[in-house]
Amino acid sequence: MPNDPYKLTQYACFRTLTEDQRQAITQLAREECFYTGHILFQDEKPGTHLYILTTGEVEVLYNVGRKDPTQVDAVGEGEILGCSSLIDPYRYSSTARCLSKIETLVLDADPLRKLMEKDCQIGYSIQKCIIQMLLDRILNLRLGK
């Protein structure tokens, strides 16, 4: 990621932060591109990264019984993936695999958690955004969208 905190304002989560706070986020974030079939993270593995999807689509898979992982959801632009990396026990609770080429902002979860604990205004702001996104996801799941 270019060392430009202003670029972060394109992400709703960081818009309300001060420039100093965005500068701190910039240190642990980078823009990355992944191709169809790439596995972003796996169920039960340590939650090392949080992803904000800029373009493309990602499928969410679960191990149901002893079968191969089953697709249970698909998420697109603007979604945040890997939220469980911020919540104790800091392990992913699903597997995420790219359904198309994607562009994403990748944040290192461990320093992000520490930053959010140290500056709880950053923590509060980012979590508010995550809650909004999770509520939208629940609405869509309930309505079968």
Added chain:
Amino acid sequence: MPNDPYKLTQYACFRTLTEDQRQAITQLAREECFYTGHILFQDEKPGTHLYILTTGEVEVLYNVGRKDPTQVDAVGEGEILGCSSLIDPYRYSSTARCLSKIETLVLDADPLRKLMEKDCQIGYSIQKCIIQMLLDRILNLRLGK
């Protein structure tokens, strides 16, 4: 609610708070009991209260098309209801109706929001708990539970 902040430790959300912080929450919380059929809140109405369900079951309803509200989910003990009362534009995004007699902790959303903004450690702590609960709800919805 008895003016006893210690009682709040029975709720996971408040366990990590200091006694002073719990005291502040006590001022805007009370235990209430509602009966089968009681509507806790309605879709699109201003989000005035947050509910932590202690016992019983609540159905979640949506207006799908022009029909009567349809049940799209049911939630039970330990669940937090009315989370959208904490998120801009502070309106409920569903209707919640008691499926049984319920016991619940009722929190006044407006002073709670102000408290969470003013003391972002309280805000951060409660949000973390809400995120955990929403992630569990998403997991259950995805797995069709």
